[in-house]
Each structure stands twice: as structure tokens, then as C-alpha cells.
Amino acid sequence: MWKEVDVADHPDIAQGVIESFVDEFFDREHTYPNMHRSAMLLTLYSFFEATLAFYCELLRKCLNIRAPMAKSGSAIAYRAWLEKSADVDFSSANQYWTEIDHFRELRNSVVHAYGDIGAKVSLETYIKQSPHISFSEIGLGYCHTMGKSFELAPSFVGHATEVIAVFFEKLTDGMRHLFPLSENDIVVALTHHYELEDQKMCAEIKALGSNPSIADVMRHIL
Structure with missing residues (x-):
């Protein structure tokens, strides 16, 4: 049975309730959002590595490179x-x-040191x-740390996504001398790849218009 208690007679109970609300507020404002954004950081960096591996494999096949892939x-x-x-x-x-290499260091600190x-x-x-x-x-x-830990702002995920997207756009520029292809040829090749691998993504790329730029396509893929 619940019994009404006069907090004036039980200051310890009142203090406990206040501390509970303070802890819950802190969790809602900081702990849970930071855990979510940190999880997004891990996901984004894993996607970045996987996409970079895809670039390696694509070039190895297209250019018939015999050097083994990184293990x-x-x-x-x-x-x-x-x-x-x-x-x-x-x-x-x-x-x-x-x-992006700083993203890697942030990711490693989350995985191995609770954000320290x-x-x-x-x-x-x-x-x-x-x-x-x-x-x-x-x-x-x-998990409290003994050193320096960080908190990701709400804007971090969008910023990190943009940085990775622009990186691959610039990386594509760095490959242009390897192929006698126009920008439109590269877009067509990407579209063809997704025709084989991902019909939905292919349809979305085609929906960008008749002559999308590589930047538009890469931003959409990412």
C-alpha cells in the first residue's frame, strides 16, 4: 500500500527524488543522445571503410591490377x-x-576506451x-573516464556525412586520369553498377534527372 509521506519529515527521500530527476534529465539531454550519435559515428566510419574497399576492388578489376588488395x-x-x-x-x-582520420580516432576511442x-x-x-x-x-x-572524453553535437552526424560524401567526390576526381571517360560516362557506369546490385538505388539515381553530376550521384548514394 502506498502511504503519503511528509517530505519535511524525511529530507533524505526528498533529496533522493530530486537527484533521480536530475539524473534522468541529464540522461535525456546528454547520455542517450551521445550514445546514439556515437553509434552513428561507428556506422558512418564502417560505411566509409567499406566504400573505400569497393573503390579498390573496382579499380583492381577495371585496370587489371595484379597487386594484391590490402589484407x-x-x-x-x-x-x-x-x-x-x-x-x-x-x-x-x-x-x-x-x-575523416579524426573520425577514425574518435571511433576507436568509443570502441576501446568509452570515449576517452x-x-x-x-x-x-x-x-x-x-x-x-x-x-x-x-x-x-x-562509464567515467580517467582522461578526456567527448560529446557529439546534434550537427555532427550531418557534418560527418557531408565530409565523407565530398571526400569520395574528390577521390573520384583523383581517378579521372586513369580513365578516358567524361563525367556523364562515370555516372552511367555507376548507374549500371546499381542496376546489377540495387534496383531501388538505380531508380533513385535515374530520378535525379537526365544529366546528374557525379557529386549529385555520390551525395545520393551516401
Whole structure:
């Protein structure tokens, strides 16, 4: 049976209720959103690595490259293969690669250290300069860290998606010298690929119009 209690006679109960509401408010405002955005970070970076691997495999087949693919399955290894074995020019994509590499470090800190970035000076500088990330006193969820942890702002996921999309646009530019193809030819090739692999995506690409740019197509795919 519930019994009405005068909180004036039980200040400990009143304090407990207040603390419970404070904890719940903090979870709703910070803990749960940060856990969700951190999960999105993991998903986006995994997608980035998988797409980079797809680029490697596509070039290996198109150019009949005999050099074996990277075995480590990491973005760094894929880049090394693209530059050394496929002669892909990363110069226009470097700016975006640098930020994506910070995404990798953020991802690793989530997976291995509850969001604690450790002593990574360059990553700390990046977080300080980014409007999409801030430092947090706690780690991921309820796991407190001994070092420096971060919290992703609501704008982070959209920003990260945009950076990855532009990176692949610039990476495609770095492949142009390998193929005597116009931009329209490349779009047609991408459309044909999705005709074989993903009918729905193919229809969506065609719906972009009669002459979409590579940027439009890549943004839609991503």
C-alpha cells in the first residue's frame, strides 16, 4: 500500500527524488543522445571503410591490377593501395581525409576506451576547434573516464556525412586520369553498377534527372 509521506519529515527521500530527476534529465539531454550519435559515428566510419574497399576492388578489376588488395581491411591500408598500386591522386581529397582520420580516432576511442581520447594531441586540437564536438566530464554512457572524453553535437552526424560524401567526390576526381571517360560516362557506369546490385538505388539515381553530376550521384548514394 502506498502511504503519503511528509517530505519535511524525511529530507533524505526528498533529496533522493530530486537527484533521480536530475539524473534522468541529464540522461535525456546528454547520455542517450551521445550514445546514439556515437553509434552513428561507428556506422558512418564502417560505411566509409567499406566504400573505400569497393573503390579498390573496382579499380583492381577495371585496370587489371595484379597487386594484391590490402589484407588489414583498414582505411589507411586501402589508401596506400590506391596510391601505390592504382596511381590514384589524393591531393584534392587530402583535406577531407585528414578530418575523416579524426573520425577514425574518435571511433576507436568509443570502441576501446568509452570515449576517452587519451593523449592524442592532434585529436584534442581538432575537438577544440570543431563546432560539432565538445569535451565532456563523463565517457560514453555511464562509464567515467580517467582522461578526456567527448560529446557529439546534434550537427555532427550531418557534418560527418557531408565530409565523407565530398571526400569520395574528390577521390573520384583523383581517378579521372586513369580513365578516358567524361563525367556523364562515370555516372552511367555507376548507374549500371546499381542496376546489377540495387534496383531501388538505380531508380533513385535515374530520378535525379537526365544529366546528374557525379557529386549529385555520390551525395545520393551516401
